[in-house]
Every structure is written in C-alpha cells, then in structure tokens.
Amino acid sequence: MPSNHLIYIVDDETSIAKLLEVWVSQKWGYRARLFSDGETCLHALDEGADLVLLDLMLPGIDGVAVLQEIKRQKPELPVIVLSAQAKIEVALQTLKLGATDYFSKPVDLPKLEIGIKNALRLADLTREVERLRQDAETKVHFDHIVAQSGEMADVFKLVSKVKESDIPVLILGESGTGKELIARAVHFNSGRKDRPFVVVNCASIPKDLLESELFGHERGAFTGAIQRRVGKFEQANGGTIFLDEIGELDLSLQSKLLRAIQEKQFNRVGGNDVITTTARLISATNRDLREEVKQKRFREDLYFRLSTFPVMLPPLRERKSDIVLLAEHFLRQFSEEQKKPHLRFSRKALDDLYNYPWPGNVRELENAIQRGVVLADAAELTERELPLSVQTYSGFESTERPAFSFAKSNDVVVPFEKLKEDAIRNALRITHGNIVQAAQRLKIGRATLYRLMQKYKIEAD
C-alpha cells in the first residue's frame, strides 16, 4: 500500500543504495532519498525523514557516529542499521545507541520490509501518544481551566499549594462543578504526572465488586474470579488514585480503605500477600460527609484522614461571572465540532444563561450549549435554542422558582394553557396578590391579566 513516509537511504555503495531504493519505493511504496555519506544525511535531517536506513562503513563520519548524531538531534527518528560486518558486538552496540533494528548484509528483503513497517508504526504511535499526552496535560493545566471568578482563583491558589505534597485531598462540591477536573489538575501539575491517574467512581460500581475493583483479587477468590486481577490501587502505584463519590462507600470497605491510607498496605481479595501502595489519594463527594459521620454512615477516622486538605468548589450560581466565560468557551468548542464557526449568542440568550441558577452546574451548562449549537441554524444562537428550563426561568428572580421545571421532566409535554395558568398563579403568589406588580413581572397588560385570571378562574387573595 502506498505510504507518504519518507525513508533516507545512507550507503556509499551505489549499487546497494540503488537496490534499496528500488525495493523501498517501487515495491513497498514509500518515498526514498539517497545519501552516499553520513554528513549530507545529517544536514538533511530536518527535511522530513520518517526513517533512516543506515550503512555502518561510510566514508568520512562512520555509521556509528552518524547514528549517535541522529539520536542526539532527533531521538524519536527510527534508524535501521544495515551492516556487512556481521558481528554481534556491532549489532549490540548500535542497538544500545538507539537503533530500532539491525540487519546484516546480504539483507533479507522481506524481513527488512517488516522491520521498516514496525519501526514506522512504532514511531507513529509514539508521536500520537505524545500528542495525546500533551493534549491531556494542556486540558488539565490550571491556566486552562475556564474560570475568572475570585472564588475559583481561591480554589486554584489552594490547590497549587498542595500539588507537590502527598497529603490526601478531599474535593467537595455539587454535582457538575468539575471535581474530577480539579483532581486531574492536581495530578498533572505534580511530580507524579508521568505516572498513572486512575479514576474510580464509587457510586457506579456495585458494592460487591468495589472491593475487588479497588484492591484486586486472587484467582479463585470468588465465583467468577478465574484469574488474578490487579486492582486500581496497584494500577495507580506511584501516581494518583481519584475516588469519586466516596460518600457512597459502605462501612466494611471504609475500614479497608482506611488501612490502605494509614498503612499504605492492603491485601487483594482472597489473597494473603501484603501489597504496598505509593498511590496518592484524592477523593471527592457531593455529600455532606460530616452529616454522614453524625448519622454513623461514614467512619469518623476515615473522614479525618480524607479531609486533611479539603477543597470546596463553589456552585456555578455562586460565581456568576464564570457563566458567560464558560458559555463562550463551550460555544467555541461545539461550534467548531459542528462546523458552525461563526455562531454567536444573541443578547437575550446570554441574559437567560446568566440568570439561570444552573442546578446541574458546569455540566448542565455544557449540555445546554451543546444542544443549542446543534439546533442553531443561523449565525446566532438565540434563547429559543436553549432548554425550556433556561428560557422560562428568565422572568423570575433568583430566589423565585417557576411553578413548573422542564429540566426535571424533559419527557413531559405540558399544555400551553396550563403553563400560562401556572405562571399567573406563581406571579400572584410571589407578589402576594398584587395585580399591578404581577402584570409587570409577567410583562403583560393589567387588562390581559384580569382576562386570563377570569379564564382560569383565579382569584387574587
């Protein structure tokens, strides 16, 4: 299959260089470029080489020195050494210096084809992994968490102080406030960033399986345990384990977790070997753990261990200055994905977004914008593309709730007349029966309000 990869062939023997060119380009479909010495190859290293086929006995700089220089300048560039010396010591030396493979001459051409394919695939995968790693690191860098409010600035300051320490961190906050994002930011900004970051959602795993999930199990530990399994604590060794929704952990498992934190040791389910862990623990919950302790549903000693360094994430409604910033961020992200690059919010849509209390926090806002971007077909995302719960909320003060919330019953169709009736009853309740104020707040005329009250048989108290 033709490939766009460019292969440099470095050999002073013209007939061999030409032979390799025939096979590399005509038979295997790569692009090839020939060099008769190491020096000219080194000068052309920045010109797009994806792999180098390198002879060792070269005029001027010998092949070993060329290999060393390539690895110094471009450690990720695969080099396959072809040598007529056929000495095992030479092969070992070149492999130690970073050559991807070694072939003695006369070259077994079908084997060389496989060697080239594997080396290119490995280099492509290495590049891809590096790109994804950088992408992941960028996304979780504190500078890249979208927030401008003073409340979040305080959180970042607090979290920055603890990133290099190993003490357990407990992240508290309502659902959707970004607890996992903060946990990731702590991990990827710490000295452990090259080690695993392992997430366990304690609420999503059945209680019976959670112990084995966390600590692993030995073969035959229970029905279905057909082989030994390494748990999340072992996987996270040297890195960070993030236990989300830790308030859901049952009491028996809490004592095992306490041992893992205090003594840094645990046993796999059904095993006698004591496993030592160096994983750093970050946990999160949207429950009030102190209340859980009072209710005897959460061990007090575990609570004190976990909450050595508590971090409270404020809900979105308490940091309103972040709403528009986040909304614009999500609009950019989703409009790019949906190929609607010029999409903007209408003034009214922004007002509605700002006024809504976002009980589902950033996650709810993100979903609302994603939905809006899909629905919007013009250059503007208007309030009509926002969820009904956001649209209908705008007429109420922050302390006032609509009589009916669409957010909680998306699959229920409410008759329009019922909505109007509820809106009027709600307005009259809030204004204590003051018709003038109710009409103003409903943005309708007084006469209209009277007419509708008659229609719906509503009496002002």
Add this chain to the structure above:
Amino acid sequence: MAQSKLRIMSPEEAVREYHVRTEIATRLSHEFRTPLTSIIGYAETIMCSPDLTAEQRDEFAALIKKEGERLVRLVTLIVEQSIQGSASQSDPSIFK
C-alpha cells in the same frame, strides 16, 4: 631439511596478532558481503518483479555481472596474500 617456522610469540605480539586477524576478518566479511548483497538483491528483484522494464532488467543483470567480477578480483587478491605471508605480516588496509 626445511627449517621449522614455529616460534613462541611474546604476549604483546599475540595481542597484536589477534587484533590484526580480527580486523582482517571484519574487512573480509565486509568485502564479501557487499557485492553479495547486490548480487542476491538484484537477482531477487528480477525474480520477484514481473513488471520490470527491459531496460531495468538489463541494468540489474549488468550490476550482477559487475559485482560478480568484483568478487572474483577479491578471491584472487586473498589467494595471493595467503601465498605471500602470515597474518602478522599482512596489512588489513589492502581490502579497502
């Protein structure tokens, strides 16, 4: 009666002899394997490439002949050297 050529070498001479022999073996390997790479490689190319043009086929056959002749010259040189003297009197650079 022919005089025996056997004699005992000093340790320094033995080390030198070893290095010279190794160097000669390396050079020889290289000098044999280089034309063989071309000969085997181009023969394989002709055998595995039914789509070669007539010019290419002629060119590759000519390269096989040329590299074969190189091998013949090498064999001649090695035979002459082995008649003339021992390894300790040889100069590995003659194979360059």
